[in-house]
Amino acid sequence: MKELIVATKNPGKVSEFRQMFSKYDISVKSLLDIDRSIDIEETGSTFEENAVIKAEAMAEHFEVPVVADDSGLEVDALNGEPGVYSARYAGIEKDDGKNTEKLLKQLYGVPEEKRTARFVCAVAVARPGENTFVRRGTCEGTIATEPQGTNGFGYDPVFIPEGSSRTMADHSSEEKNAISHRHHAIKQIEEWLKTQS
Numbered sequence: 001m002k003e004l005i006v007a008t009k010n011p012g013k014v015s016e017f018r019q020m021f022s023k024y025d026i027s028v029k030s031l032l033d034i035d036r037s038i039d040i041e042e043t044g045s046t047f048e049e050n051a052v053i054k055a056e057a058m059a060e061h062f063e064v065p066v067v068a069d070d071s072g073l074e075v076d077a078l079n080g081e082p083g084v085y086s087a088r089y090a091g092i093e094k095d096d097g098k099n100t101e102k103l104l105k106q107l108y109g110v111p112e113e114k115r116t117a118r119f120v121c122a123v124a125v126a127r128p129g130e131n132t133f134v135r136r137g138t139c140e141g142t143i144a145t146e147p148q149g150t151n152g153f154g155y156d157p158v159f160i161p162e163g164s165s166r167t168m169a170d171h172s173s174e175e176k177n178a179i180s181h182r183h184h185a186i187k188q189i190e191e192w193l194k195t196q197s
């Protein structure tokens with residue numbers, strides 16, 4: 001089994017990458033396993049830019065291929081916010097509970113048909129001496145009026161994927177990994193993943 005570094009410190013992402021990469025016979029090593037003190041500043045203005053920044057910084061550092069994920073939630077009634085600021089929407093300390101609370105406050109009184117949103121995920125692959133590539137996946141849905149469910153992470157308790165009546169946090173990890181923005185982004189790097197296993 002081949003091992004790949006995924007340049008993230010988000011434990012929720014790590015477990016989803018683990019599950020989804022196991023299908024390609026690839027095991028995942030994250031920054032939580034390697035060095036929790038590594039901090040890469042996300043200075044880009046798009047998910048793609050930030051994913052490339054994270055992947056290239058770590059590929060240069062470790063001199064091996066590195067995968068990175070930059071993701072977030074775009075809410076139409078908030079002109080695409082929180083977008084690339086999703087992790088720090090309610091402050092720099094990255095508190096999922098506070099972020100969702102702030103989101104629900106911003107959307108207070110907005111009717112259901114105007115609560116449309118999407119999860120976006122950009123996955124970048126950086127390799128020493130080769131061109132970096134980045135692919136995007138999305139998952140359309142709406143924002144609930146109150147949190148529901150305990151699975152997943154981030155905004156999952158308030159995001160209802162299109163075609164479902166339950167929040168993402170009320171989906172099993174297998175169900176989420178079949179429809180998520182991360183799944184769709186990873187699908188697009190599948191050909192490269194197959195050459196890695």
Ligand SMILES: O=P(O)(O)OP(=O)(O)OP(=O)(O)OC[C@H]1O[C@@H](n2cnc3c(O)ncnc32)[C@H](O)[C@@H]1O
Nearest residue numbers: 008009010069070071072073086087153154155156
């Ligand atoms: O940068 P790394 O270390 O990968 O971890 P992070 O949590 O800071 O990740 P991002 O910078 O990509 O910010 C993404 C935020 O968007 C939200 N998010 C992304 N994917 C999500 C998902 O699958 N379910 C729920 N929320 C998600 C969640 O709040 C994340 O913290």
Ligand SMILES: [Mg+2]
Nearest residue numbers: 010042070087
């Ligand atoms: Mg981040």
